[in-house]
Amino acid sequence: MDLKLRGKVILVSGGAKGIGGAISKGLIEEGAFPVIIDPSENEGKALVELAQGNALHLPIRLFSADQAKEVVMLAVEKFGKIDGLVNNAGANDSVGLENGSPEEFAQSLANNLFHYYHLAHYALPHLKKSQGAIVNISSKTAVTGQGGTSGYVAAKGAQLALTREWAVELLPYQIRVNALLPAEVYTPMYESWIQSFSNPQKKLEEINQKIPLGRRMTNPEEIAAMAIFLLSEKASHITGQHLYVDGGYTHLDRSL
Template sequence: MILHLQDKVILVSGGAKGIGGAISKGLIEEGAIPVIIDPSEKEANELVKKASGKALHIPMRLVSAEDCQSAVNQALNTFGRIDGIVNNAGANDGVGLEKGNPKAFAKSIATNLYHYYYLVHFALPELKRNQGAIVNISSKTAVTGQGGTSGYVAAKGAQLALTREWAVELLPYRIRVNAILPAEVYTPMYEQWIQSFPNPEEKLAEISRRIPLGQRMTTPEEIASMALFLLSDKASHLTGQHLYVDGGYTHLDRAL
């Protein structure tokens, strides 16, 4: 499918590795221009090389509003436009109710949520001008819970609420806003978590068996395919949606 993303400038937070890296790679293959906002130098430089220079790496972890404004300004100074945003950066940091504390909880929400708002806020004039699109990467934990990760789950739930809120607010500008909810995706961060168990291979096999479609993990590339579709004109009448790319993990009976 030709997605007509040629020369579209798309900001991708956490765009060097895992799901974000797959999205950046997919954008490059479609002829789009990813702005990779990520502190990971090696992986980002490989993507920029693959893009033959039609990409920008901003080696930054988005923490403050000033960071986000700087990233937007760098993208505009380099390419002169912004056509879309993929809010993706974040981490399941395990700040729970019993084992966490108010300070850690507040930090977890700030780390996983605030930059979603900041990046869109500062890029909004460009998104209005170009009738852009926004894709928020959330998580199935926002609707299922997980246990032991209150901060991350609260942030992911807020991302889903903001997806609907922004879809309404931005209707007059024809800016589409949608969210993707991955479940079990085998990223480098996920692998690191798996390796923390005494028998990593057994744990991975146990989780995979619970995924109804194919009893396998979702790949980062499968999440990327949905993100690219949502950014494109092929999804021109799709907004305010929460889309599950998870092999049926969230909604189907896992006994299947």
């Protein structure tokens, strides 16, 4: 299927590794020009090489509104436009109610949420011109809870609320806004967490057995495929949706 993304300029935060890296790679394969916002130098460079220069790697951590403004400016300076935004960067930092502090909670919320707003805000004038699309990567923890990670879950829940809010606000501009909710996705970050257990293989098998479809984790490319579809004109009448790509993990009875 030709998604007609050739030459489209898409911002991807956290776009060098894991889910974001799979999205950037998939965009390159579709002929789009990803702007990869990620401090990972080697992975970002490899993706630019894969794109034969039709990509931009910005090794910037999105800790402030000014950094998001700079990213948009550099993207437009290189490509002249912005056609889409994938808000993806973030990390489950385990700042909980018992094991955190008010200061740590505020910082976790800032690290995982604020740049979603900042990038959308500064990209908006360009998205209006292109009638582009926004995809927010959230998490199943926003609807199931997890325990011990209040800051991350609060940010993920807010991302879902903002998806609906922006979908409404941007209707007059024909800008579509949707969210994806992954569950268990085997990324490098997830692998590092698995390796922290005394018996990583046993822990991995326990998790896999809780995933109804195929008893396996979702792979990053499966999340990427849905994100790229939502960015394309093939999804031209989809907006304000929370879409689960999780092998039935969130909604199906795990005793199946």
